[in-house]
Amino acid sequence: MIEHLPNTTVSKVARRLVAMRLEGGVSALGRVLTLIIATSEPIDESVVEAANHASSEHPMRVIVLVANPASAEPRLDAEIRVGADAGASDVVVLRAYGEVCTGIESLVTGLLLPDAPVVVWWPGNAPERPGAHPLGRIAQRRITDSAASPAEAFAARASDYTPGDTDLAWTRLxxxxxxxxxxxxxxxxxxxxxxxxxxxxxxxxxxxxxxxxxxxxxxxxxxxxxxxxxxxxxxxxxxxxxxxxxxxxxxxxxxxxxxxxxxxxxxxxxLPRRTLRECLAEELRILDEDSMYGGVVKQLETNNRTEPQS
Structure with a gap:
């Protein structure tokens, strides 16, 4: 079931989400985490499908946040997916425009599952310091994909590593x-x-x-x-x-x-190349710091600092 809520508010989305679950005869959430998918690009359905697939192993609420702060008209449009259209998840798609993007974390806090870990995933371009980003600060885990970013962006993230950061370039290994x-x-x-x-x-x-x-x-x-x-x-x-x-x-x-x-x-x-579904499901099994990845990133940054400059 998919329902569109144009020009809405977060509180209306939250109320409608509860109502849709009751109408569908599902009152207990049974979710173990909230996954926030943050992007400034149009939604890539393969990303949402990967989250839906991972939900069979990790039942969760998925919040897809598409921010377009350059828009002149401030507006929040929403789309709620439950049932067969959401796997074992609730999927909420938020499209924020203009000034609505200010204080971006406030768009998701009213939809987070209570007392459940929060994971943020940037499937495309990610901030240089995920741990310092407003969404990153409310998350226990922050997933980036350096294959979708310029090489210098990954180098910057490595130098500003925060416990809880990870990258799908590591998961593919x-x-x-x-x-x-x-x-x-x-x-x-x-x-x-x-x-x-x-x-x-x-x-x-x-x-x-x-x-x-x-x-x-x-x-x-x-x-x-x-x-x-x-x-x-x-x-x-x-x-x-x-x-x-x-x-x-x-x-x-x-x-x-x-x-x-x-x-x-x-x-x-x-040795097949790992799919996006496999990588995401693996990362969601770790809801605290991946100390091995942290050690590798710190060593990589040390190597970068000591390499002779050409």
Whole structure:
């Protein structure tokens, strides 16, 4: 069920949301968190679909806030989705125009679930300091996606990391990290002496993976960022250098990788690129600080400060 409320107020939206749930025969919320999706662009339905999919694992209220402060006419339009149109969620779409965008956090506070964690997700361009943003200040977790932002924007966010921040460029690395850890758990158990990571020049995931390996292994890591004509985005390969020979994990297609180790046959591994749905669902399982991501970001910022300037 979808209902449109043009030129409305937050209090009217809240009352109508309760009424629609009662009309549908659902009075108990049973929600575990509030997810705020913040954007200044027209709504990308794939983003809302990812949230609806994640709600099957994390029942929640989803507030999509589209802010257009440049508009001359101050107005708030709303759309409420419940039932089959919202998965296991309540979805409230708020389109704010003009001066209504002033004090933007006030547009959502009246719709937050009581005594439930708040997560803010910027699927497109995000603020340089998510933790200092008015929406970021009311959230326990703040999700950005550096793949949708200029490279310098991610660098700025890394330098102003706040506990609770995370980025989907990190979430996309989960399978890579699992496979690399599994390689080191198998013989031969020679120590790794150095690492080479290769990925696309526009891939923040490549830098994050290289920094994670440096932090975990405490060895030199050569991070090679190559042009898209050579590497089609994301991480391409990781080589773990050891005295007994190199272990190389290399992506050969969008869903497969090959593991090569000395004295062993080549192994094909299923390594599909992670979907937006998968990444969001994983991030919503963590409602406090991701200390590993925090450590990697801090190490990355230290590396950036100590790199020689060209």
């Amino acid at each position: 989960t399978r890579w990290r699992e496979y690399l850890a599994a390689i080191l758990d198998q013989p031969p158990f020679d120590p790794v002496t150095s690492v080479e990571v290769v990925g696309g020049a526009d891939s923040p995931s490549t830098k994050l993976l290289a920094t994670w390996l440096e932090l975990m292994l405490q060895v030199p890591v050569d991070c090679r960022l190559e042009d898209r004509s050579t590497v089609s985005g994301g991480v391409r390969s990781v080589a773990l250098r050891r005295a007994s020979g190199d272990a190389v994990l290399e992506r050969v297609s969008t869903d497969r990788a090959v593991l090569s180790q000395p004295g062993q046959p080549r192994h094909e591994i299923s």
